Amino acid sequence: MFGVLMVDSSIKYRTKRLDEEDVYENDAQYNDKIIERLKLLEIQNRSFITEKLKLEKEVESLKSELERLNAPPLITGVVVEAIDPTKVIIKSSSGPKFVVGVSSKIDLKDLIPGALVACNQRNLSIMEVLPSTKDPEVCGMEVLSKTGVTYFEIGGLREQITKIKETVELPLKKPELFDKVGIEPPHGVLLHGPPGNGKTLIVKAVANETDSTFIRVVGSEFVRKYIGEGARMVREVFNLAREKSPSILFIDEIDAIGARRVDTGISGDREVARTMMQLLAELDGFDPRGQVKIIGATNRVDMLDPALLRPGRFDRLIEITPPTREECLDIFKIHSRNMNIKDLDYSVIIDLIDGLSGAEIRSLCTEAGMAAIREDRDYVTSEDFKCSVSRITSSECQNNSLIGMYG
Known part of the structure; x- marks a missing residue:
C-alpha cells in the first residue's frame, strides 16, 4: 500500500513538473509575441504622429x-515725403494727400x-511697399536672347565701328581709362544715313560684344493718344x-518724336513735343560713365530738333555712309558664304553690285537663290545674279518714282 502511494506521488510530481515547463515555454512565446506587437504599435504610432504633424501644417x-x-x-498710394520714422505723406489713388502711419514691419x-505703397482702407496706414509697376509694352521691348551678330558679319564701315566702340564699348568695359585721362565719354551716339546701310546691324553687334541687355524701341511707339502717356512711357523705358x-537702349527712327518743333495749333504735335521734352530730360539725367548707353538712329538727321543734338545729349554723330566698291564686295561675300555657287566671276559681280546698299546686296543673294530654285537647280550661277540685279534695280526705280509722285 505504501509502495502504491509512493508511485502515485511520483507520477503526480512528474506531471506537475511537465505542466510547469509547458507554462514556461508558453510564457516565452507569449512574451515574444507581445514584444513584436509592441514594435508594430510603435511603428504605427510614429506613422500617426508624422501624419498628424502633416495635417496640422496643412490646417495652419x-x-x-x-x-x-x-x-x-x-x-x-504713392509716397510724397517721409516726415519722421512714424509719419509719411502719401498721395492716394483718388488724388488727395494724407499724413499716415507706417507699419513696424x-x-x-x-x-x-515715388515709391508705390499699399494702405489700409480705414486709417490709410502703410501696410507694405509694392514693387514698381511697368507697362507690359515696355517690358516687351527688352531683347532677352543675345543678338548673335558680330563685327565680322558687317561688311565695311570700319571707321564707324571704331568710333562706336570708343563711345559705347570702352565706357562699359574699361571705365577706368576715362578716369585716368580725366575726361567723360560722349553721353549718347546718333547713327544717321540712308536706309539699308547697317545702322541697326552695328547696334546689335555692340550689344552682343558687350554682353549687355539690349532694349530696342521704335520712336513711333512713344506717340500715344492721351496726354502724358508718351512721356510716361519714355520715363519707364x-x-x-x-x-x-x-544695358544699351537703342531708339530707332528717333525722328518720329525728335523732329524740329514748329508753332502749330494741332494737339497731336503738341503731345509729340511733350514726349520729346521728357526724352531730353532723361538724356540729361544720365551718367556718361554709367552702365547704360543710349544709341539713336535716323534716316533724316536734318529733321531733328537742335536741342536733341546739342552737347550733353547726342554728343557724337556717326554717319553710316553707303558702301564703297570694295565694301560692296565684302558685303556680298558675307551674304553668299553659305550659298552653293558655281562658276562665279567676282569681276563681273563687283560691277553688278556697285552702288547698292547692304540690304539690297542681301536681297540680291536671296533673289539669285530663288531663281535657281525656279529652274530646279541646287546651285547658283552668275546669270542668276545678273537677272536678280535687274529685278532689284527696276523695283528701286519704281519706288523712287512713287516717292517723287506722292512726296
Missing part, C-alpha cells in the same frame, strides 16, 4: 489662406519719394534700362 496653411482671403482689400529705407544695366 489653410487657416492663413482663409485669413488672407477674408482680409479687406488695400488701396494703393516696413523698412523705412524703402519709403522713398529709361527706368527699365537702369534696372537692367549694363
Whole structure:
C-alpha cells in the first residue's frame, strides 16, 4: 500500500513538473509575441504622429489662406515725403494727400519719394511697399536672347565701328581709362544715313560684344493718344534700362518724336513735343560713365530738333555712309558664304553690285537663290545674279518714282 502511494506521488510530481515547463515555454512565446506587437504599435504610432504633424501644417496653411482671403482689400498710394520714422505723406489713388502711419514691419529705407505703397482702407496706414509697376509694352521691348551678330558679319564701315566702340564699348568695359585721362565719354551716339546701310546691324553687334541687355524701341511707339502717356512711357523705358544695366537702349527712327518743333495749333504735335521734352530730360539725367548707353538712329538727321543734338545729349554723330566698291564686295561675300555657287566671276559681280546698299546686296543673294530654285537647280550661277540685279534695280526705280509722285 505504501509502495502504491509512493508511485502515485511520483507520477503526480512528474506531471506537475511537465505542466510547469509547458507554462514556461508558453510564457516565452507569449512574451515574444507581445514584444513584436509592441514594435508594430510603435511603428504605427510614429506613422500617426508624422501624419498628424502633416495635417496640422496643412490646417495652419489653410487657416492663413482663409485669413488672407477674408482680409479687406488695400488701396494703393504713392509716397510724397517721409516726415519722421512714424509719419509719411502719401498721395492716394483718388488724388488727395494724407499724413499716415507706417507699419513696424516696413523698412523705412524703402519709403522713398515715388515709391508705390499699399494702405489700409480705414486709417490709410502703410501696410507694405509694392514693387514698381511697368507697362507690359515696355517690358516687351527688352531683347532677352543675345543678338548673335558680330563685327565680322558687317561688311565695311570700319571707321564707324571704331568710333562706336570708343563711345559705347570702352565706357562699359574699361571705365577706368576715362578716369585716368580725366575726361567723360560722349553721353549718347546718333547713327544717321540712308536706309539699308547697317545702322541697326552695328547696334546689335555692340550689344552682343558687350554682353549687355539690349532694349530696342521704335520712336513711333512713344506717340500715344492721351496726354502724358508718351512721356510716361519714355520715363519707364529709361527706368527699365537702369534696372537692367549694363544695358544699351537703342531708339530707332528717333525722328518720329525728335523732329524740329514748329508753332502749330494741332494737339497731336503738341503731345509729340511733350514726349520729346521728357526724352531730353532723361538724356540729361544720365551718367556718361554709367552702365547704360543710349544709341539713336535716323534716316533724316536734318529733321531733328537742335536741342536733341546739342552737347550733353547726342554728343557724337556717326554717319553710316553707303558702301564703297570694295565694301560692296565684302558685303556680298558675307551674304553668299553659305550659298552653293558655281562658276562665279567676282569681276563681273563687283560691277553688278556697285552702288547698292547692304540690304539690297542681301536681297540680291536671296533673289539669285530663288531663281535657281525656279529652274530646279541646287546651285547658283552668275546669270542668276545678273537677272536678280535687274529685278532689284527696276523695283528701286519704281519706288523712287512713287516717292517723287506722292512726296
